[in-house]
Amino acid sequence: MKKARTLLESFVYAVSGVLYSLKTQRNLRIHFLTAFLVMAASRYFGLSPLELAAVFFAVSLVIITEMINTAVETTVDMITERYHPLARIAKNVAAGAVLVAALNAVVIGYLIFFDRIRPLLFPLQKALFGR
């Protein structure tokens, strides 16, 4: 097995892991796009540094758990392509971690953006429903 020799080599391996995940995982591409849109919205709404930190943490956590999920799926598939109850548990638990991170992101998004978005929705509601 080849060991990482320099810090730069380790960094290159890590970046290739991100690129591999982006290339193979549609969900991860969606998470990155969502993260970009959320950061643009954060800038638009002028969030405080603490709010910005919470949003950045939430979107990063979703991306991190999705990548760990990919690592678990790949490892399980390397060990067995046959049905195995433990393989099912490993994959389901990894997918569950992504779900928890996504719920966390929804709650943080609600707490930070809802009151800011609500005033923008009223004119839309009036135009659509007349009240």
Ligand SMILES: Nc1ncnc2c1ncn2[C@@H]1O[C@H](COP(=O)(O)OP(=O)(O)OP(=O)(O)O)[C@@H](O)[C@H]1O
């Ligand atoms: N070898 C296996 N043995 C038992 N169950 C498995 C096995 N492989 C997959 N599963 C079950 O099928 C589900 C989907 O697994 P799969 O590897 O297709 O991931 P996926 O849904 O394609 O994930 P993603 O969309 O994140 O790539 C798993 O959560 C697990 O419940």
